[in-house]
Amino acid sequence: MKNKLISKLYSTLYEEYGPQGWWPLSTIKTNNGYHPNNYKYPVTNQERFEICVGAILTQNTSWKNVEKAITNLKEINALCMLYFLDTLEVKIKKAIRPAGYFNQKYKKLVAFTKFFLSLKKRTPIREELLGIWGIGPETADSILLYAYNQPIFVVDAYTRKLLLKNKIIKEKEKVSYDYIQKIFMDNLKRDYKLYQEYYALIVVTGKVKNK
């Protein structure tokens, strides 16, 4: 389905807020980890792993809380695919506690880390990610878009609100994740930089503007 509004909305948001430099990384000391206008990240497999961990920890959780958890993981040397599985369960859970749901998220991180190690640097496909316990569509797509620079659009609560507000979808009709994703991908160039920027802008505006 064609819809001119999709690319127009992007221009409007970009002009207002500028490049966002997602996904933030603890290895970048400036700008709180953000890297506007720099699309080379992740540089290392370690940074790639950190993005995936963040994507899981931020499920239904504010990024502020995730930052604490990531800092804690780093302090106990567990923010690393080679050491994570060797770290005591209680230590990990204590570290990720600020991100909430720590029992569930611990299980999710274990399942994901095993998978990540089995990849040996190969890029995963969406179905593989969705097959992992604890990885749903948004987390899978965040990982593909930001950890692997794949042009896959991420849909979340803010994305739906943006479409509702602009009357591209209606409140009543039940719109699936895949349907919304298709609206964006049908109307944008297949460009991971554009997708990374667009989704970041959606979240940023979603936060700023009331609800």
Place this chain on the structure above:
DNA sequence: AGCCAGGCTACCG
């Protein structure tokens, strides 16, 4: 003092 956050699973009808 509630309500909400960059969701997902399990289980129900």
Place this chain on the structure above:
DNA sequence: CGGTAGCATGGC
């Protein structure tokens, strides 16, 4: 299939 309880913490 669609709908929803449960998961947990910190910020506002």
